[in-house]
Amino acid sequence: MTIKRNGSAVWSGGIKDGKGAVSTGSGALKDAQYGFNTRFEDGPGTNPEELIGAAHAGCFTMALSGQLGKAGMTAQELRTTATVSMEKEGDGFTITAVHLDLVARIPGASQEAFDQAAKTAKENCPVSKLLNADITLSARLEN
Template identity: 55%
Template sequence: MTTNSASARYDGMGKEGKGHIATKSGALNASYGFGTRFEGKPGTNPEELIAAAHAACFTMALSFKLAEAGFEDGTIDTEAKVTLEKQGDGFTVTKSALATKAAVPKIDKAQFEELAADAKANCPISKLLDCEITLFPELVSG
C-alpha cells in the first residue's frame, strides 16, 4: 500500500478568497481560486490537477501494458481534458477525455488499441473517477 498527500489552504471566502495547494514531495506548490478555476487567471484548479493525475496514471499504465506485451521502446503522449459542469445547485466532474499518441516500433494499430483499452480499464485514476471516460488512442508510427 502507498499513501501520498497534498494540502490546500483557502484564505478568505468565496470568489474573493485565495487558495494555495502543495504536495508533500514539493513537486507542486501553486495558487488557486475562483479566478484560476473559472476565469483563466494564472494558477491551477482542482480539475487541472485531476487531468494531470489522470494523464500521468493512464500513460504509465499503458507503458506497463506495452512492456508486458514485449515492447521495449517508444514514446507515449497523453492529454486529459476534464469537464466540470453545473448541475443543479452545484458542479460535477462529468467527463475525462484521454487523447493518446504513441510511437511504438513493430506494433499494429489493433494491438495498440487493445492494450490502450486495457490500460484505461485498469488505471487507478480511471477507476477512481465517477464520470464518463473516453479514450482516443492514436498510433503515430508502428
C-alpha cells in the same frame, strides 16, 4: 501493501474573493495559487480539475507502458492529454467526463495490440477507477 501519498490546500476568504494554495507532499508542487478566477475563469494559477487531468494523464500513460511491456512492446514516446469536463448540476458542479487523447510512437507495434493495451490501461489505471465520470479515449499510433 498500502501506498499513501498526500496533497494539501490552504484557503483564505470567501469563495469569489478568496485565495488558496495547493501543494504536494513530495514538494513537486509547492504553494501553487488557485482561486475562483483560476477555476471558473482564465486567471493565472491552477485548479483542482487541471490537477486531476495531469494525474489522470500520468497514471494512464504509465499504466499503458506497463500493458505494452506485457505485450512485448516498448514505446519510443507516449503523449497523453486529459481534458476534464465540469458541469453545473443543481447547487454545485460535477466532473462529468474525462477525455484521454493519446499519441504514441511504438516501433513495430500492431494497431490491434496497441488498441488493446490502451483500452486495458484506460479501464485499469487507478485514477480511472477512482473517477465517477465518463472516460473516453482517442488513441493514435504513429509509426
